Amino acid sequence: MSVQEITLDDLNVEKFIETQVKEIKEAVGDDIAINALSGGVDSAVVTMLAYKAIGDNLKTYFIENGLMREGEPEQIVGWFKNLGVTVEIVDAKDKFFAALKGVTDPEEKREQGITQVFYKDVFADLVKQSGAKVLLQGTNFTDCEETAAGVKRQHNVFEQIGIDPQETFGYKVLEPIVQLRKPAVRAVARAVGLPGEISERPPFPGPALCARVIGEVTPDKIATVRKATVILDDELADVGAFQYMAILHDDMVTGLRDGGRDYGHQIEVRCWESTDAVTATPTELPFGTLRKLADRITTEVPGIVSVTYNVAAKPPNCMEAV
């Protein structure tokens, strides 16, 4: 892997911003650049760096892939409106669900269901429509490292694994934060003026809730895991964990409801302590919190009869299930 990390200790935030803004300006020139904003800190920092560099020559899109959390598209567009950045929502739900239909293998989901649709279909169209010559994206150092090590194919890593996006997809990709891990990205986020709700936002994977459905991903299953995620957000936001997630299992178990058999699905809860996502340990949540989560999920999420908590550390576990 040819990319060199800039550690948080070595990071001179102001100089980093200055350098990246200059490089983006030079690379884009008078052309149009586009980027996809997911609302996570990585793509938010890239948006702000690029906006500083090229202003309205940056076209920022939120790709509504149908896999995001409750109310997320509107919330993100609102946050950035307050920062002066216009974000256009692109409805691509049907394309993603069509590509995910029948796919159960985790890596195939990422490759066929996310990467291919995102870059070859949705983005290729946007590049054509907008006349953009450059795509900016928020690949970070951990993404590259894990992809290079063959741990998990991150949805957004190209050049580090030998794919030439110009040749493969027809546009140039710039990755301004590729040398930074999350804590360094957050330091840059604060310095470019992003509010705390974005700069300190817990990570959320590019493949979104797709990473949290075991087996085939369907609109119904996404709706289920989305409802469980709202409950986790209610109950775990103040715990101070690095990240937490609800995962919908594919297998069904026998339950008992209203005096009768209720054959239903299971939600697995994970909650992580970590600094850089490279290693992680499960948060020692109080048993009362776990019981409350279980009670709420089995009552408020249709079709769920069982809730488990994952206590295995990363490694050998991973933070996301898919």
Ligand code: XMP
């Ligand atoms: P894993 O599951 O690899 O997760 O232990 C480590 C961290 O990375 C996030 N993650 C992703 N982020 N694209 C992303 O942008 C991905 O494909 C992806 N997979 C995992 C995960 O949420 C955690 O913070």
